[in-house]
Amino acid sequence: MNPAMWISKTGVQAQDAKLQAIANNLANVNTVGFKRDRVVFEDLFYQVDQQPGTQRADNTLSPSGVQLGNGTHMVGTQKVFTTGSLQTTSRDMDVAITGNGFLQVLRPNGEAAYTRAGQLTMNENGVLVNAQGLPLVPQITIPNNATGITIGENGQVSATVPGNVAATPLGQLTLTNFINPTGLQALGENLFQETAASGAPTEGVPGEGALGKIKQFALEGSNVQVVEEMVDMIAAQRTYEMNTKVLSAADNMLQYLSQAAR
Amino acid sequence: MDALIYTAMSGADRALRAQQVHANNLANIETSGFRANLEVSTAQALQNGYGYDDRHMAQTQSSAITTRSGTLKETGRDLDVAIVGNGFLTVQWQNGEAYTRSGAMNLDENGTLSINGRAVLGEGGPITLPENSSVSIGVDGTISVQVPGSAQMQIIDKLKLVNADASELTKNEAGLVVARNGDDLQADPTVRVSDRHLEGSNVSAVEEMIATMSLNRSFEMQMKVFKASDDMTESGNRLISA
Numbered sequence: 001m002n003p004a005m006w007i008s009k010t011g012v013q014a015q016d017a018k019l020q021a022i023a024n025n026l027a028n029v030n031t032v033g034f035k036r037d038r039v040v041f042e043d044l045f046y047q048v049d050q051q052p053g054t055q056r057a058d059n060t061l062s063p064s065g066v067q068l069g070n071g072t073h074m075v076g077t078q079k080v081f082t083t084g085s086l087q088t089t090s091r092d093m094d095v096a097i098t099g100n101g102f103l104q105v106l107r108p109n110g111e112a113a114y115t116r117a118g119q120l121t122m123n124e125n126g127v128l129v130n131a132q133g134l135p136l137v138p139q140i141t142i143p144n145n146a147t148g149i150t151i152g153e154n155g156q157v158s159a160t161v162p163g164n165v166a167a168t169p170l171g172q173l174t175l176t177n178f179i180n181p182t183g184l185q186a187l188g189e190n191l192f193q194e195t196a197a198s199g200a201p202t203e204g205v206p207g208e209g210a211l212g213k214i215k216q217f218a219l220e221g222s223n224v225q226v227v228e229e230m231v232d233m234i235a236a237q238r239t240y241e242m243n244t245k246v247l248s249a250a251d252n253m254l255q256y257l258s259q260a261a262r
Numbered sequence: 263m264d265a266l267i268y269t270a271m272s273g274a275d276r277a278l279r280a281q282q283v284h285a286n287n288l289a290n291i292e293t294s295g296f297r298a299n300l301e302v303s304t305a306q307a308l309q310n311g312y313g314y315d316d317r318h319m320a321q322t323q324s325s326a327i328t329t330r331s332g333t334l335k336e337t338g339r340d341l342d343v344a345i346v347g348n349g350f351l352t353v354q355w356q357n358g359e360a361y362t363r364s365g366a367m368n369l370d371e372n373g374t375l376s377i378n379g380r381a382v383l384g385e386g387g388p389i390t391l392p393e394n395s396s397v398s399i400g401v402d403g404t405i406s407v408q409v410p411g412s413a414q415m416q417i418i419d420k421l422k423l424v425n426a427d428a429s430e431l432t433k434n435e436a437g438l439v440v441a442r443n444g445d446d447l448q449a450d451p452t453v454r455v456s457d458r459h460l461e462g463s464n465v466s467a468v469e470e471m472i473a474t475m476s477l478n479r480s481f482e483m484q485m486k487v488f489k490a491s492d493d494m495t496e497s498g499n500r501l502i503s504a
Binding site: 002003004005007008010011014015018038040041042043044045046047048049065066067068069070071072075078080081082099100177179180182183196197198199200202208209210235236238239242243245246249250252253256257259260261 | 274277278279281282283284285286287288289290291292293294296299322323324325337338339364366368369370371372373378379391393394395410411432433434435436437467470471474475477478481482485486488489492
């Protein structure tokens with residue numbers, strides 16, 4: 001069969017995958033702490049039919065050869081870890097991270113996960129948890145008579161307890177960073193998991209080293225740019241269309257061939 | 263059978279192969295940094311000894327690439343670079359070097375820069391970034407990072423940026439650009455990069471679509487000749503059998 005058909009097929013398939021990533025990005029435009037996905041393509045290996053520089057006659061070398069590409073190939077998706085827009089809220093348990101760090105939470109299976117979504121709340125025991133109810137690591141318990149919770153830029157959590165003039169320190173929020181955050185595995189629910197590609201987690205106090213600071217009364221929005229996604233969507237759709245046109249051109253060629261032969 | 267049918271066959275074969283080149287270009291229209299492949303056809307005369315030179319076979323050649331720039335797109339990601347004007351980034355390929363314009367760099371778990379799994383080469387070999395809070399890539403490819411606890415940017419390495427004339431370049435089987443003579447290219451200090459940008463492919467959708475249409479019709483015409491040749495032979499057969 002005409003190889004052009006298979007080549008166009010890879011193009012159509014790639015645009016299909018791209019559209020899926022765009023749809024997911026757009027669906028998460030309002031998800032706190034969401035990082036957009038980017039699909040990375042690469043040209044497939046080339047089939048060398050004739051090597052350039054082969055001997056064609058005495059003292060004559062072929063000046064150029066024949067190299068036929070086999071289409072495109074999706075290398076993978078990359079999470080783009082640029083900072084999303086910060087929005088201020090008036091909730092005392094909303095935190096945003098300005099910088100590279102992640103908050104660490106403990107999953108029910110005992111493994112650690114990392115998140116940038118800072119919509120913290122308390123569970124029934126007063127333990128500070130994320131929006132899905134997973135406790136933060138290190139664990140911080142807020143007494144039930146506490147009022148006015150303060151979270152400092154350095155992650156120090158304190159609250160005023162009745163009968164006490166000075167704020168009582170309750171614990172310390174820590175941040176975790178990775179040498180290659182793009183290598184983290186996205187688990188959904190705004191969570192990321194360590195992988196061999198991300199490197200080992202380095203934990204520290206907010207504001208130290210490469211770790212960002214914590215801002216109370218703020219949330220980090222998703223880093224999806226709507227206009228960018230829409231432009232990408234138009235491009236993906238038209239590329240899909242053009243690849244199907246080549247597909248039908250290749251089909252037409254085969255049709256002419258079968259009509260000519262008897 | 264008349265030899266005409268084989269001449270028509272070479273034309274049809276050429277159209278099929280050229281179609282593959284254009285299909286590949288169009289499939290990669292969204293591949294960042296992709297350079298379109300060119301396809302040319304040459305006539306090759308067949309000496310048949312009749313004293314009448316009537317058979318010129320078409321032969322496809324495709325190993326050249328176009329080097330015009332693609333469109334730059336701002337991504338805002340620290341490790342994305344696009345080359346402004348001519349030039350290439352250097353990556354490790356097997357035991358040597360190969361060149362690419364796809365500048366979406368990644369880090370591995372040790373902090374080594376790579377593009378699609380191939381190590382990016384600086385002037386001192388593969389580049390490893392220390393733990394940092396920000397990375398910046400200058401217009402000449404200098405990579406500097408801000409190390410925790412320091413307010414100043416520290417220079418780590420410089421990307422090996424090369425340049426060569428399009429006629430001296432070809433692609434290897436992995437789609438990376440290499441020099442036609444197989445030598446490594448020298449670093450060129452005049453190549454400029456733009457950080458936080460990526461370059462799209464340089465495929466022209468219009469050119470590729472027109473080429474596809476024209477090849478489609480060219481193939482159809484070859485089929486008409488094919489049929490004409492068949493009809494002529496059939497007429498001959500009828501004369502004999504009548």
